[in-house]
Amino acid sequence: MSMRKTEVESEMPIITYLEAIRSAMCEEMVRDDNVFVLGEDIGKGGVMNATKGMRDRFGERRVLDTPLTESAIVGVAIGAAMVDMRPIAEIQFADFIFPATNQIISEAAKIRYRSNNDWQCPIVIRVPYGATGGGGLYHSQCPESVFFGTPGLKIVAPSTAYDAKGLMKASVRDDDPVLYFEHKKCYLYISDEVPEEDYTVPIGIAAVRREGGDITVIAYGMAVHHALKASEELAKEGISTHVLDLRTLHPLDQPAILEAAAKTGKILIFHEDNKTGGIGAEISAILAERLLYELDAPIMRFCPPDIPAVGMAPTLEKFYLPTVDRLKKAMRQLAES
Amino acid sequence: MSLPNVTKHRQLGLMDDQVLKMYSVMVLARKFDERATLIQRSGKTAFHISSIGQETAQVAAAFALEPHHDYFLPYYRDYAFVLSVGMTVRELMLALFLKAEDVNGGRQMPGHFGYRKHHIVTASSPVATQVLHAVGIALTAVMKKEDRVAFVTFGEGASNQGDVHEAFNFAGVFKLPVIFLCENNQYAISIPAHRQVAGRIVDRAAGYGFPGVRVDGNDALEVYRVVREARDRALRGAGPTLIEAMLYRIPPHSTSDDDMLYRTKEEVEYYKEQDGIQHFRRYLSECGVLNDEQDRYISENAVREINEASRYADQAPYPAPEDAMRHVYAEDGGGV
Numbered sequence: 001m002s003m004r005k006t007e008v009e010s011e012m013p014i015i016t017y018l019e020a021i022r023s024a025m026c027e028e029m030v031r032d033d034n035v036f037v038l039g040e041d042i043g044k045g046g047v048m049n050a051t052k053g054m055r056d057r058f059g060e061r062r063v064l065d066t067p068l069t070e071s072a073i074v075g076v077a078i079g080a081a082m083v084d085m086r087p088i089a090e091i092q093f094a095d096f097i098f099p100a101t102n103q104i105i106s107e108a109a110k111i112r113y114r115s116n117n118d119w120q121c122p123i124v125i126r127v128p129y130g131a132t133g134g135g136g137l138y139h140s141q142c143p144e145s146v147f148f149g150t151p152g153l154k155i156v157a158p159s160t161a162y163d164a165k166g167l168m169k170a171s172v173r174d175d176d177p178v179l180y181f182e183h184k185k186c187y188l189y190i191s192d193e194v195p196e197e198d199y200t201v202p203i204g205i206a207a208v209r210r211e212g213g214d215i216t217v218i219a220y221g222m223a224v225h226h227a228l229k230a231s232e233e234l235a236k237e238g239i240s241t242h243v244l245d246l247r248t249l250h251p252l253d254q255p256a257i258l259e260a261a262a263k264t265g266k267i268l269i270f271h272e273d274n275k276t277g278g279i280g281a282e283i284s285a286i287l288a289e290r291l292l293y294e295l296d297a298p299i300m301r302f303c304p305p306d307i308p309a310v311g312m313a314p315t316l317e318k319f320y321l322p323t324v325d326r327l328k329k330a331m332r333q334l335a336e337s
Numbered sequence: 338m339s340l341p342n343v344t345k346h347r348q349l350g351l352m353d354d355q356v357l358k359m360y361s362v363m364v365l366a367r368k369f370d371e372r373a374t375l376i377q378r379s380g381k382t383a384f385h386i387s388s389i390g391q392e393t394a395q396v397a398a399a400f401a402l403e404p405h406h407d408y409f410l411p412y413y414r415d416y417a418f419v420l421s422v423g424m425t426v427r428e429l430m431l432a433l434f435l436k437a438e439d440v441n442g443g444r445q446m447p448g449h450f451g452y453r454k455h456h457i458v459t460a461s462s463p464v465a466t467q468v469l470h471a472v473g474i475a476l477t478a479v480m481k482k483e484d485r486v487a488f489v490t491f492g493e494g495a496s497n498q499g500d501v502h503e504a505f506n507f508a509g510v511f512k513l514p515v516i517f518l519c520e521n522n523q524y525a526i527s528i529p530a531h532r533q534v535a536g537r538i539v540d541r542a543a544g545y546g547f548p549g550v551r552v553d554g555n556d557a558l559e560v561y562r563v564v565r566e567a568r569d570r571a572l573r574g575a576g577p578t579l580i581e582a583m584l585y586r587i588p589p590h591s592t593s594d595d596d597m598l599y600r601t602k603e604e605v606e607y608y609k610e611q612d613g614i615q616h617f618r619r620y621l622s623e624c625g626v627l628n629d630e631q632d633r634y635i636s637e638n639a640v641r642e643i644n645e646a647s648r649y650a651d652q653a654p655y656p657a658p659e660d661a662m663r664h665v666y667a668e669d670g671g672g673v
Contacts (some may be wrong), residue, residue: 036480061480067510072469072503079473079487082458083408083482087473099499106463107470112673115459116442116453117664120673151665175667 010194017186020161021196024168025088027198029058031236032086035172038064039073039090039126047092048128048187054107074100074125077279080110081123086172094129094181095138095309101146109152109179123178124171130183130222131321136312142273144181148250149282154203155250157181159224161192163247166201174203181249183221190225204248206256212242215266215335218257218283221245223270223322230327239335249279254286265296266334272322275303288294297337302330344441344624345558351400353515353626354573356418357635359421359557360621363614365639366392366417369426371431372643377592381651382433386448390587391520394554395490398582400610401443402488408474410458410467412446414520414586418490423455430619430650433606433648437656444656464489465498468517472504475513475577486514486532486571488564493581494525495536505579509545512576519579520554522586527599542579552580555613558620584609616630 015023029035036058043065045052057064066073077087091097097104104125105259111121123269131140147153154176158164164182171178209224210231217227224245231241243258247252261267267287269280280301287299302322304310310320346356351622370389377385388395391414395432399421402409411418416429428440435443440452441459455558462466478485495501496519508515521539523530542549548570550563560582567578576638589596596605621627667673 064476067503067506069503069507071500072472072507075500075503076473076476076507077470079458079470079475080477080480081473082470083474083477085477102463103466103469103500106461107466110461111662112667114441114445114449114461115453115673116440116444116515117668118440118451118453119459120667138501154666175673 005147008332013197014191015161016188017127017158017161017164017182017190018048018050018188020165021182022052022054023167024165024172026054026057028169029085030223030294032139034084035086035088036062036064037088037090038077039068040066040068040092042090046090048184050126063071063301067328070096070099071103074103074108074123075124075205077123078103078111078116079122081121082111082119086122088124088172090126092128093139094127094142095141096216099125104147104153105150105254109150114151119175120175122175125167125177127179127181128184129181130185131310131317132184133317134312135310138310140310142271143250145267145273145278147179148279150250152176153250154178154248155181156203156248157183157220157246158184158201159186159190159221159245160192161190163201163207165194166199167203167247170203171197173200178203181221183322185222191214201247204251204253206247206253207245208242208260209245210243210331212264214240214264215268216242216244216260216264216272216330217268218244218246218260219270220249221272221277223272226322226324226327227270230324230331234328234331234335237332239332241331247281252282252286256321257283257286258290261291262294265294266337267295268302268331268334270298270302270322274306275301276306278303297334300330300334302327339598339636346624347404349558349562351561355400356621356626357631359400360614360617360627361635362396362421362637363392363617364635365426366396366420367614367643368636368639369429369643370416374588374592376433376647382447383435383620384446385412385433387588388414388416388590390608390612391522393557394520394560394582394584396421397557398456398488398564401561401568403485405456405617407457407485408458408487409469410471410487411450411460412464412467412490412520413450413460414522415450415490416448419450419452419455419457422457423451424452424457427647427649430450430646432654434653435655436650436652436653437660438653441508441661442514442656442660452484455608461563464495465500467491468501468504469507471515471669472508472513475508475515476511477496478514479511486516486568488516488518490518490520491518492525493521493523493530493534493538494528496541498536501624505541505545505577509547512574514571514574515577516564516571517579518564518580519578520584521581522584524586524590526594527588529600537581539579539581547577549579549581550583551583554584554613555616557613557617591601
């Protein structure tokens with residue numbers, strides 16, 4: 001397709017979700033000397049390449065390879081944050097965050113509150129989560145529901161490169177602890193336009209990804225892309241889908257959720273985390289409390305089954321993970337209800 | 338080399354007025370503690386957790402550090418420590434009475450110290466989490482090339498938590514300026530040290546490649562000396578030190594505990610006789626630094642301060658109920 005010269009010139013660079021995370025960290029480190037990153041194997045670039053090249057650029061102190069010690073990665077970051085640093089702590093895989101849970105829930109989340117605003121804890125914890133295929137039980141989990149509903153924490157989960165960069169910058173600049181859930185499948189699979197100039201994406205604001213009138217799908221992370229693909233295919237069958245990308249999981253953007261739900265009255269909540277106690281359960285409760293009489297069908301949740309995690313064998317993995325085909329089936333069922 | 342006719346504290350670089358000040362804080366802390374127990378028993382306050390038996394080591398350690406410069410991460414018995422680095426009896430009483438003016442706004446149990454202006458880092462109840470925060474603060478001092486140390490305390494029970502071992506290893510790998518002081522008071526609630534700790538806590542330092550020093554916690558000048566040395570090491574870039582101060586917890590674990598379920602009166606009486614404050618008082622008298630009149634004056638001053646503080650805190654208002662909703666997140670543009 002040919003484009004006029006001016007359009008070509010104004011076109012923004014297209015980068016991957018992974019590059020977006022990296023460029024946000026680098027730009028924040030240039031902007032503020034107090035920003036530093038720490039985690040396991042991050043000097044060589046990290047096992048996901050998120051910090052590739054950063055040690056050469058910023059030195060081994062500001063790109064700190066830690067021992068294999070998740071509670072310390074978070075606990076040390078908390079200590080530094082309390083004396084005005086802005087640490088970005090990488091947990092190598094979300095599945096390994098649990099040793100740090102006490103530091104996150106008992107400490108980071110409560111430091112401002114328990115000290116009556118005398119102390120604060122501005123840390124960012126990067127949590128690579130979700131299944132990419134072949135990860136088995138302990139390289140695939142979605143543990144966001146463990147932290148969801150903990151007052152004092154903020155939880156973001158971008159689905160695009162634009163949001164990955166803007167939310168990372170907003171998280172670093174935020175004065176409260178932020179869990180930054182980055183879906184591993186998005187790293188290289190998702191690319192989009194990201195401006196060269198500095199910008200942030202505000203924490204706590206959802207985004208409508210597709211306008212539609214028949215059903216509403218609410219999702220976050222990689223699930224948004226499945227939902228968009230399914231919506232596009234279902235449009236050919238005459239089903240018009242409204243898609244809301246939560247972007248922030250805590251605090252939830254309640255006005256956006258209510259608005260998106262009211263638009264169609266038929267709601268499907270879709271996430272890769274387990275169904276029971278997942279974010280979808282809370283959204284269902286919000287809709288039941290606030291919007292029950294405007295609903296035209298029972299709320300649906302499309303999530304993996306309540307089993308501990310995804311199995312390694314291809315058959316087990318395929319059974320567990322949401323596919324666009326199965327999602328379409330659920331959406332069709334909702335539209336026809 | 339010890340010089341004849343020069344007192345031990347002068348050999349350590351402590352002036353007469355400094356050791357008198359140390360003694361005064363010990364007395365103040367002891368009397369505060371006794372009063373806090375009494376106030377709780379009278380039904381006016383909900384809870385008190387005591388430092389009796391540990392004041393000597395706490396004060397001595399504090400005097401080896403730099404107030405308002407170093408960072409302090411005390412555990413819940415460190416009343417004498419926090420009084421040594423800037424907190425006042427009034428501030429402690431406001432916390433005991435859970436009043437609005439308390440720095441924590443009445444949110445925390447008493448003994449959960451934290452005061453940014455005094456460099457006392459906010460604390461929680463799950464034990465040993467603060468040990469990692471000290472390491473993070475020490476890391477920051479290195480990154481910013483600041484000549485300060487982080488000083489953290491914990492009990493022998495807490496020394497078994499994973500966070501302590503992760504902290505030791507992290508600080509050892511990066512040779513960070515942090516001082517770990519274990520106040521081994523022989524009991525973790527009801528469990529005696531021999532049933533709580535395998536081996537000796539002080540020996541654990543060797544496993545992480547830095548020195549460990551065991552010290553008699555009732556010997557103020559020895560505690561001062563080893564903490565001073567640890568601070569000098571830290572500032573030289575030689576890394577952390579673990580100090581195990583041997584102490585005895587005289588009262589029950591807290592006002593909610595009955596210690597006669599797991600130890601004897603005779604045992605407690607024996608350790609009361611070893612009181613470090615009385616040792617220090619005798620030492621100061623023998624050196625001619627303290628006479629009976631001064632001692633009486635120090636006691637009376639402490640009692641007066643405690644009376645005023647408890648009256649003030651008793652009459653101070655509680656936090657407004659709706660204050661519970663505040664400070665979950667940063668308000669009004671952030672910051673603290």
